[in-house]
Every structure is written in structure tokens, then in C-alpha cells.
Amino acid sequence: MxxxxxxxxYITGAGSxxxxxxAYAMARQGVRSxxxxDRNPVTHTVQHLKKMHPDIKTLEIEMDVADEAAVNDSIEQTVKEFGRLxxxxxxxGIGGALKxxxxxxxxxxxxxxxxxxTGVWLCQRAQIRQMLKQEKWSDSYRAYRGSIVNTASMYGKVGPTLNVPATAYATSKHAVVGLTKADAIAMAPRGIKINAICPGYVLTPLVESTMDKGSVMDAERVKVPIQRFASMEEIGDVIxxxxxxxxxYVVGSALVADGGFTIQ
Known part of the structure; x- marks a missing residue:
């Protein structure tokens, strides 16, 4: 449909x-608030959103998601500015050392x-508490009080490859998948939909800069059945x-978008 x-x-890590x-994908589908x-300024994101749709309204917050008080305050600011969430x-998130x-x-x-x-948990807890205070966004049987998506990773479903020994990262993303499932079960009967997205390798500017012939990332690319990395736009559309x-009817899913990497 x-x-x-x-x-x-409400989007964390919105600066890049x-x-x-x-944010761009959600704006294309109609979101205007x-x-x-982000820990860094979101100036470029805001400029592009307003270029897409001049009527878009934004609230810009510089914040560390591991700061409990700041997370709670950011939700309060959002509701004060826009009325709901x-x-x-x-x-x-961060990648951490490849060790x-x-x-x-x-x-x-x-x-x-x-x-x-912990940052995802802090944000999700504050979001859930707000969403439980508000009514569903419509009378449709498809409607919810709110929807939450957590960014996990394909390495939240499988272990990292020998080329990419991202132990801490994989551990953290497996935990995000578990958190998503646990809270999805608890909150679905109360009108909140929670899912995770598990992207594979995405062609971010950082990854693109390492894609020299013979590099680790070039070696990883050839393992992807469709022989390329995802564009950032593709992952935004899934979100x-x-x-x-x-x-x-998708509840508690850890939806994998990895070009087939993890089915091998």
C-alpha cells in the first residue's frame, strides 16, 4: 500500500x-516537524530539509545520548515545541575499535x-513514557500511540567477519535487538510499535573514503550477493x-537490509 x-x-544521530x-525519507512521506x-550541529540536515519543504519546522538539540538528564530533557523540549511525539x-552510535x-x-x-x-535504552525509555501519555494518531485499527525504530546492524544478528573484528560493536548491536524485542512485546498491547533496522554495509562518506582496491572494505563488498553497499537513501526509506x-503488523522485528550478506 x-x-x-x-x-x-525525533531522530538521534541526525547530523549525518x-x-x-x-529524516529526508520521512520528509518525503509527509513529516513536517x-x-x-546529534552531538554535532545538524545545520546541513536542517538546510536540506527546508530546501525540500520550506514549511518544515525543526528543533535542533546537541546532546550525548548517554546523558540521562539530557535525554529526558530533549523529549520534554520536543513535546513542548510540537505537542506530541x-x-x-x-x-x-559509534563503531569503536576493531579489536x-x-x-x-x-x-x-x-x-x-x-x-x-544504554543510549538507545535511555532514549527509548523516555519516548515510551511520553507515548503512553498520548492518544493514537487516528481511529484506524492500524494506528499506534507512537512508533519507535532502533538502529541495530546486521552484526546484531550475526558475528562480525574476521576482516572486521568489531567485538564491542557487535555486542552492543545484539543488545539493541534484544531490547527492541523485549520492549516490543511489553508495549504492543499498550499501543506503541517498536522495531529495529539491521543495516549491512552502507556507503557513508567514511566508508566511501576507504574503498580503494584491495582495502578491507573492498574485500567485504564482494561478499555482498548484490555486489554493492547500500546507499544511505535506501536505509532511510526502510526506516x-x-x-x-x-x-x-510489523512488531518487534529486526529487519535486515544487507543486500543478502547474512543469508550466506
Whole structure:
């Protein structure tokens, strides 16, 4: 079915990459109110959104998702500015060091977990608490009080390859999948839809800069059955779908978008 999105979106990691392109995808489907959260300025994202649709309204917040007080305050600011919260994308994250368990320091491991897992949990907890206070966005049987999507990874479903020993990252993303499933079960009867997206390799500017012939990332690319990495726009479109009425019966999913990498 064709779908449109109407309401208020809250996106972490909105300054670049998947978060930025998820905002663009949601704007194409109709969202006109955005709370854009990032540790860095979201100026480029805001400029592009308003170029797409001059009537778009934005709330820009610089924040570390591992800061509990700041997370709670950001939700309060969003509701004060826009009246409610309909769509949340918990996307902020870091890759961490490419090290195996015997190599990584405790501090490095805990930093990855604090942002990629605890940060998602803090944001989701605040979002759930707000969504439970509000009514469904329509009378349709497909409607919810709110929709949450968490950015996991294909490495939240399988272990990382020998070429990419991202132990801390994979651990954190497996935890995001578990959090998504646990809260989806608890919140679905209460009118909140929660899912995760598990992207494969995405052609971000950072990845693109490493794609020299013979590089680790070039070697990983040839393992993808469709022989390419995802564009950021493709992943943004999947996120918009997960927030839409078209996915109204998709609950607790860890939707894999990896070009077939993990089916091998």
C-alpha cells in the first residue's frame, strides 16, 4: 500500500549518515516537524530539509545520548515545541575499535556499550513514557500511540567477519535487538510499535573514503550477493516504511537490509 507519515519525528544521530537520510525519507512521506539530535550541529540536515519543504519546522538539540538528564530533557523540549511525539529513530552510535576481546580495553568496550546500547535504552525509555501519555494518531485499527525504530546492524544478528573484528560493536548491536524485542512485546498491547533496522554495509562518506582496491572494505563488498553497499537513501526509506501504516503488523522485528550478506 502507498503510505504517508503525519506527525512529529525525533531522530538521534541526525547530523549525518543514516539519521540524516532517514529524516529526508520521512520528509518525503509527509513529516513536517522534526526534533533533530546529534552531538554535532545538524545545520546541513536542517538546510536540506527546508530546501525540500520550506514549511518544515525543526528543533535542533546537541546532546550525548548517554546523558540521562539530557535525554529526558530533549523529549520534554520536543513535546513542548510540537505537542506530541509520533516517530522516534534511535540511531546515534559509534563503531569503536576493531579489536577482539583479548585486545580491547575495558574503557573502550564500555564507551561503545554506553552509546550504542544504554543510549538507545535511555532514549527509548523516555519516548515510551511520553507515548503512553498520548492518544493514537487516528481511529484506524492500524494506528499506534507512537512508533519507535532502533538502529541495530546486521552484526546484531550475526558475528562480525574476521576482516572486521568489531567485538564491542557487535555486542552492543545484539543488545539493541534484544531490547527492541523485549520492549516490543511489553508495549504492543499498550499501543506503541517498536522495531529495529539491521543495516549491512552502507556507503557513508567514511566508508566511501576507504574503498580503494584491495582495502578491507573492498574485500567485504564482494561478499555482498548484490555486489554493492547500500546507499544511505535506501536505509532511510526502510526506516520510513517501519514507521508507516504499511508496516502496522510489523512488531518487534529486526529487519535486515544487507543486500543478502547474512543469508550466506
Amino acid at each position: 502507498p503510505f504517508s507519515l503525519k506527525g512529529v519525528a 549518515g543514516i539519521g540524516q537520510h532517514a 522534526f526534533a533533530l539530535i 509520533d516517530y522516534a529513530l534511535n540511531n546515534a 577482539t576481546t583479548d585486545q580491547i580495553d575495558k574503557e573502550d568496550f564500555e564507551r561503545v556499550m554506553s552509546i550504542n546500547t 520510513a516504511f517501519l514507521h508507516s501504516d504499511a508496516s502496522s
